[in-house]
Amino acid sequence: MNTKNKMITGSIEVREESIYDHPKYYDLVFGADCAAEIQFILGCGELFLERQPKRFFEPACGTGRLIHALAKRGYEVGGLDLNEKAIDFCNARLEKHGFARSTFVADMSDFHVKKKHDIGFNTINSFRHLDSESAARKHLICMGDAIRVGGLYLLGIHLTPSDVPPSETESWSARRGHLAINTHMWTKNRDPKNRVERFGIQFDIHRPSGSFRILDELVLRSYTAAQMNQLIRSSKCWETVETFSFAYDLDDPIHVDGTCEDVVYVLRRKR
Numbered sequence: 314m315n316t317k318n319k320m321i322t323g324s325i326e327v328r329e330e331s332i333y334d335h336p337k338y339y340d341l342v343f344g345a346d347c348a349a350e351i352q353f354i355l356g357c358g359e360l361f362l363e364r365q366p367k368r369f370f371e372p373a374c375g376t377g378r379l380i381h382a383l384a385k386r387g388y389e390v391g392g393l394d395l396n397e398k399a400i401d402f403c404n405a406r407l408e409k410h411g412f413a414r415s416t417f418v419a420d421m422s423d424f425h426v427k428k429k430h431d432i433g434f435n436t437i438n439s440f441r442h443l444d445s446e447s448a449a450r451k452h453l454i455c456m457g458d459a460i461r462v463g464g465l466y467l468l469g470i471h472l473t474p475s476d477v478p479p480s481e482t483e484s485w486s487a488r489r490g491h492l493a494i495n496t497h498m499w500t501k502n503r504d505p506k507n508r509v510e511r512f513g514i515q516f517d518i519h520r521p522s523g524s525f526r527i528l529d530e531l532v533l534r535s536y537t538a539a540q541m542n543q544l545i546r547s548s549k550c551w552e553t554v555e556t557f558s559f560a561y562d563l564d565d566p567i568h569v570d571g572t573c574e575d576v577v578y579v580l581r582r583k584r
């Protein structure tokens with residue numbers, strides 16, 4: 314996902330770059346949903362833990378929009394991401410607000426943290442960046458090491474439904490001051506046999522000084538409900554205690570079947 318070239322489509326300059334290399338824009342585009350996710354994460358602590366959580370950990374934390382929101386509420390937070398620019402952005406924001414620079418660059422399928430945490434979370438599909446069953450299992454094992462026995466891992470993923478056609482496009486907008494971003498994501502190709510899905514994603518950035526488009530491709534591993542259950546079982550350290558939709562409604566758990574797409578698994582660390 315390196316810069317490949319620049320071209321002009323219509324009146325907008327197109328830059329073929331990774332959206333993850335633009336933490337400022339990424340944070341605006343994905344920051345809007347923070348409140349619902351934070352309420353959900355804290356609510357899971359109340360519902361499924363026997364004592365108040367203190368320490369939270371986010372693998373693939375990106376810009377740390379959720380980590381920062383939890384730090385502001387007085388919790389101890391940690392996280393990691395493969396992208397150095399995202400981690401720099403995340404740590405700089407934590408530091409600016411008086412918190413420790415507590416996130417680091419690492420691969421989520423190969424890491425170790427010294428302290429045990431009460432809750433881990435990974436809410437919007439980042440897990441699907443892991444491109445093999447073995448990397449996904451290693452990730453669950455690393456998370457098993459990072460979370461105390463009885464603690465939780467909230468794993469949000471977009472499943473490939475087996476009984477209904479999958480949704481193919483998504484568009485949304487975000488604005489802060491004079492900066493406006495229109496985002497569009499679409500399916501380019503699905504290869505269920507090899508469990509690879511390719512999506513196009515573009516950010517149209519509009520600033521007073523001009524507009525441009527960041528054009529990227531996301532390559533994600535696919536999971537049906539059955540494949541996800543099998544993976545969780547094979548990790549041996551997690552059990553599923555509940556499942557919710559991306560509506561994050563704790564009063565409305567869902568039963569995962571072949572029609573489901575967006576699912577948050579509430580996993581409990583087994584003994």
Ligand SMILES: C[S@@+](CC[C@H](N)C(=O)[O-])C[C@H]1O[C@@H](n2cnc3c(N)ncnc32)[C@H](O)[C@@H]1O
Pocket residue numbers: 333343372373374375376377378379393394395396399419420421422435436437438439442443
């Ligand atoms: C969709 S973003 C999510 C960021 C953040 N969790 C959030 O909710 O805003 C996916 C993130 O996964 C990171 N990522 C991809 N592969 C990774 C890996 N193997 N280890 C750690 N981070 C990874 C990317 O750099 C990116 O920041």
